[in-house]
Amino acid sequence: MMTLQQCLFADAGDFVEHLHSKRSGSSVFLAQNRYDWGANKSYWQQQRLSVENAIKKAVQWQEIDAEDCYATANGYGWGAEPSRSVSEVTRITGFYVDFDRYKIPQYKDLSPQEFLDLALQENPWLPVPTIYVDTGNGCWMFWLFKRPLIIPNARWDWLSTWQTQQGFLVRKLSKYGADPKCIDAARVVRLPGTVNSKTLRKAVAWTSNKRYEFNEIKRQFSEQYRLENPRKALIPEVPKTSKKTWVQRDGVSQVFNWHSLAYARMQDMKRLGEIRGGHSDHRRMAVWLYSVEAAHFCRSEETLRSEVSRFAMEYIQDPEHYLEAVNYEETVKRFNAEQSLVDCGLSRKSAKEQLGFFRSKYTPTTRYIVSVLEITDQEQEQMRTLIAHSEKTRRRVKKRRDAGMMCRVDYRQRAADRRQEAGRLRAAGLSIRAIAAQMGMSPGAIHRYLA
Numbered sequence: 001m002m003t004l005q006q007c008l009f010a011d012a013g014d015f016v017e018h019l020h021s022k023r024s025g026s027s028v029f030l031a032q033n034r035y036d037w038g039a040n041k042s043y044w045q046q047q048r049l050s051v052e053n054a055i056k057k058a059v060q061w062q063e064i065d066a067e068d069c070y071a072t073a074n075g076y077g078w079g080a081e082p083s084r085s086v087s088e089v090t091r092i093t094g095f096y097v098d099f100d101r102y103k104i105p106q107y108k109d110l111s112p113q114e115f116l117d118l119a120l121q122e123n124p125w126l127p128v129p130t131i132y133v134d135t136g137n138g139c140w141m142f143w144l145f146k147r148p149l150i151i152p153n154a155r156w157d158w159l160s161t162w163q164t165q166q167g168f169l170v171r172k173l174s175k176y177g178a179d180p181k182c183i184d185a186a187r188v189v190r191l192p193g194t195v196n197s198k199t200l201r202k203a204v205a206w207t208s209n210k211r212y213e214f215n216e217i218k219r220q221f222s223e224q225y226r227l228e229n230p231r232k233a234l235i236p237e238v239p240k241t242s243k244k245t246w247v248q249r250d251g252v253s254q255v256f257n258w259h260s261l262a263y264a265r266m267q268d269m270k271r272l273g274e275i276r277g278g279h280s281d282h283r284r285m286a287v288w289l290y291s292v293e294a295a296h297f298c299r300s301e302e303t304l305r306s307e308v309s310r311f312a313m314e315y316i317q318d319p320e321h322y323l324e325a326v327n328y329e330e331t332v333k334r335f336n337a338e339q340s341l342v343d344c345g346l347s348r349k350s351a352k353e354q355l356g357f358f359r360s361k362y363t364p365t366t367r368y369i370v371s372v373l374e375i376t377d378q379e380q381e382q383m384r385t386l387i388a389h390s391e392k393t394r395r396r397v398k399k400r401r402d403a404g405m406m407c408r409v410d411y412r413q414r415a416a417d418r419r420q421e422a423g424r425l426r427a428a429g430l431s432i433r434a435i436a437a438q439m440g441m442s443p444g445a446i447h448r449y450l451a
Contacts, residue, residue, distance in 0.1 A: 012058035012193035026075030028054040033068040062193035070188035094144035098182040136196030160260040262296035264385040273315025
């Protein structure tokens with residue numbers, strides 16, 4: 001168990017440093033929801049800082065009792081334009097859940113310690129959180145990794161793997177008020193030591209100082225998933241003793257396939273923009289299709305808008321005009337409604353059909369995307385998943401040839417040569433077993449050649 005009174009953070013800067021290492025070289029976004037009294041409305045102000053400067057800024061906000069201050073849970077790179085979008089995340093620090101427990105009568109009056117103890121007791125598969133934050137209204141729990149996941153990584157599709165686990169964690173804890181929107185990698189958390197303007201209480205955070213190997217905590221989540229879905233794994237399992245990358249025969253969660261395909265399509269649409277020097281044709285459809293795939297990772301209108309805007313600014317000519325093609329509110333609403341039905345026990349296919357979401361513009365096929373964006377054969381050679389059937393066949397044949405498998409013509413010629421040699425040896429008076437031993441084959445194979 002985690003005893004909160006014994007592990008209080010020193011200040012807001014200590015919290016930021018606990019989330020992000022100074023030596024990482026990544027950046028952090030700090031944000032504040034400020035109020036403009038002249039215009040009588042609030043506005044969001046954010047800035048990208050080094051971890052060291054973010055620590056200093058967080059301490060300054062705490063000292064002046066600043067209101068509604070936030071920090072990103074994950075690390076970012078140093079791109080030309082500051083953007084707090086999912087595709088700009090370069091370091092994933094751990095898993096997290098935002099509990100809106102104040103909305104649930106049986107939990108809203110519990111103390112932070114009582115709520116934490118209850119969640120851990122009722123979910124024995126759940127590890128002790130590294131950080132617990134009382135935001136002054138709800139609370140957060142973090143499970144930090146010993147080594148952050150580095151994105152992008154040429155070898156591992158970390159974002160899809162993390163997203164699958166993160167979504168599973170949030171869904172499993174939904175009865176405690178887990179926010180279903182809290183599954184994207186660009187999420188911000190309220191800074192401890194700063195004031196929640198809704199309740200006028202300061203956020204407070206504690207740490208257990210426990211950190212986890214990603215594979216360790218992933219295994220725990222996967223085991224829990226298996227209890228509910230005995231014939232499936234949450235993500236593919238690759239045997240350590242084999243170099244082959246296919247998954248086990250009893251199936252893989254639809255959720256993983258859902259995320260990994262969307263991520264691969266997003267990367268391909270970016271690559272297509274690079275090849276073409278920016279999408280000049282079919283720009284409206286390119287922006288729309290990217291938004292549909294990005295909605296698998298961005299479950300709030302804000303983060304989806306940021307993600308799609310980033311894509312359009314970098315890969316679309318005259319982007320401002322074509323960003324209007326996306327109805328962000330409706331897109332997010334559709335995807336969240338689908339997930340709600342899945343959480344109630346429906347299959348993903350049934351949920352899509354019930355929403356009129358199956359085989360619609362929200363579920364484009366690869367063939368449709370290739371056709372509508374007019375991706376040529378030469379361009380497909382540089383794509384990962386946006387490829388026609390002919391390109392898929394070409395890659396499969398090449399892979400078989402590289403592995404040493406013969407083409408049909410060579411295979412038939414070898415069979416003819418073996419048949420001729422077996423016949424010659426049989427005519428010379430050798431027995432079936434003697435021929436098999438001389439040719440290095442089984443007696444049964446020699447029988448077939450001589451038949």
